[in-house]
Amino acid sequence: MTHSTKPQARILVSACLLGRPVRYNGSAKTLAHDLLARWQTEERIVPTCPELEAGFSTPRPPAEIQNAQSGDDVLSGQAHVVEDTGRNVTALYERGARSALATALQHGCRFALLTDGSPSCGSRFIYDGAFAGRRHHGQGVTAALLRQHGIAVFAESEIERLRDLLP
Template identity: 50%
Template sequence: MEKILVSACLLGQAVRYDGGAHGPFAELLHWQAQGRVVPLCPEVAGGLPTPRPAAEILGGQGAQVLDGLVQVRSIEGADVSAAFVAGAQIAERLVQQHGIRIAVLKARSPSCGNRHSYDGSFSGNLVAGEGVTAAALRRLGVQVFNESELQEAAQALRLLE
C-alpha cells in the first residue's frame, strides 16, 4: 500500500504558526483510515513551537534555503532556516523509510508550499516558488500536491497502484 506524506495541519492538527489548523479534508481522512497517511509538520518537527512568529523565505525559493543561499526569517527578523532545514530532513527520512512517492502539503507555506511562496517581505506578495520541505521532497522524486489538488493526488495514487 502506497503511503502519503501529509501536512499535519491539513489533518486538523493545531500546528500552524498561529496555533490553528486547516481541514480536515475528507479525502485525507479516507486515506488516513486506510493507514496510508504519514503526518508531519516540518516546522514543529524541526524544533519550532506552536504558536510561533510567522516566517517567510527571502525571495520565496525553498531550494535556495536548502543550498544555503537564502534564509527563512521570522517576522521578528530571526533566522529560522536551521529549523526549516531540519524539518525537511525529517521529511526526507520519512519518505525513505516508508517508500513515499506522493505528498500532500499545505499551499503557500514556507515549508510545504508546492507552487507559490510568500516573497519574504511579509506584505502578502506571492511568488512562484516552493517551500523548503517541498523542494527537498521534489529532489527525491516525490510528487508534491497541495490541498486544492487532492483530485490530482488521488489520480497519481491510482497510477502508482
C-alpha cells in the same frame, strides 16, 4: 491458501491538513475531503509537521523565505528563512525538511500532500519575504527537498490530481 494484498501507496501529509493545530498561529488548516478520509481509513497517511520536527513551538512567529524564488534557493545557501522578528531560522527549516524526508523514506512515501503557502510545505506558492501578504509561484524548503529526492508533492488544492496518480 494465503493471499496477499498489494500494499497501498503511502502519502506524507501536512499535520495541519489533518486537523492538528500546528501552524505558526496555533491553528489547523483542516482539509475536509472524502479522499483524505478514505486514505486515513486505508492507513495510507503519514503525518508530518516539519516545523515541529525541527523544534519550533506553537504558536511561533510567522516566517518567510527572503531573497528567493523557492526553497531550492534556501537549500543551496542562496536564500534564508526569516521570522517577522528578523530572526534567521534557516537552519531550523532545513532540519525540519530533512526530518520530513527521513519520515517519508522510512514509510516508503512516494507522494506528499502539503499545505500551500508555507515556507516549509508550500508547493505551488510561497510568500515573498516582505511580510506584506504578497505571494509568488515557488515552493518551500520541505517541498523542494522532497522533490529533489523523487517524491511527488501536491498542494491541498491538487488532491484529485494526486488521486489520479496513486497506484
